[in-house]
Amino acid sequence: MVYSADYLIELRELGRIIRFVDRAAELGFLERVSSEGYVFPIAVYGPEGCGKTTLLKRFVRTVSSDDNVVAVYVDALEEGDPRRAIAATRSELIDIALELASSAVPVGRELARRVMKIVRLAVEKLALRGKNLVVIVDDVYRAIGLDSVDRYTKMMYEWIDYLHRSLGVERVAIILTTSEGVSKRELFKHTYVHVYMMWNLPRDGFEDLVDQLEPPRDLDREQLWILTGGNPRALIELAKLGWSTETWLSYVETRVEHLVQDLDRERLWKLVEDCDSDPELARALEDRNLMIALNRAMVLGQVPNPSRELGIGSRWAWQIPAYRVALRRYLEGGS
């Protein structure tokens, strides 16, 4: 499949429309999974704002041109607008979903819970026998709650076999995403799900995004990379703040300060120096969405190289390097 670069994203706050950048390896992975199927549900985690949702929505749009693949995407966190909560390669699937859950509040959670009912109705109504099916539920665990992580994922696993064996679907891939550490750690305990990591944008893709956002010519682009580590949401935030890295950093610092107040300062210092030095504290910071455990064996795209400057170790990393910079400043500030 050829992925053209013309998937457009509207950034309302900036009054801009941008092109989707990079992610060729990630799209290749999703394409492989949709054509070959995957025996376990795939759970994708990665830094907040690294581009999981954007990638998956883009994938559904692109795969629409493939007659053999039927894909459905549910945004489990959508509160009120059913049409924003669902996307699919066939309009009939959207109609079924809207009929089943459009009056539910919050609608995304209801669709996430009933996604397999939607799929079953679709298999009965549309000729899905012999087709490949991709089911994506975005941010599912935040929506359904931590108590349901195991049950939901196990149910998804059982559906893979059922769809194939009993309903005649040729190949099935189920993709679930999460942005927080607790559910991800829970998933690692089980054999019926494969947990993959996705990382921030690599340098080339990041530079492409920077070009599109047209920062002032004299802005230090190296500093943008060093602070955001290629995280597209962080870059967009910076653009919204008129490219003032100082304003953005003080905002980040306030957030970090708030999140680490109850933690031991000396141990935090050590973690600022070496992100692999204190796994227990790193886990606490993962729960607060500041750090993240790296999974180098199973990655959707490129494996991030260890880099002291970007706060990437061999087992742990800062979700964006600015968190480390902000924490250092906070600790240097004393009291």
Ligand SMILES: Nc1ncnc2c1ncn2[C@@H]1O[C@H](COP(=O)(O)OP(=O)(O)OP(=O)(O)O)[C@@H](O)[C@H]1O
């Ligand atoms: N490949 C890309 N090309 C251009 N812009 C992108 C790309 N990926 C992400 N973005 C931009 O970055 C923003 C954040 O991405 P997105 O919401 O997909 O991240 P996420 O990983 O799903 O975040 P969360 O962890 O909060 O769910 C998007 O609104 C989009 O504008």
Ligand SMILES: [Mg+2]
């Ligand atoms: Mg998302």
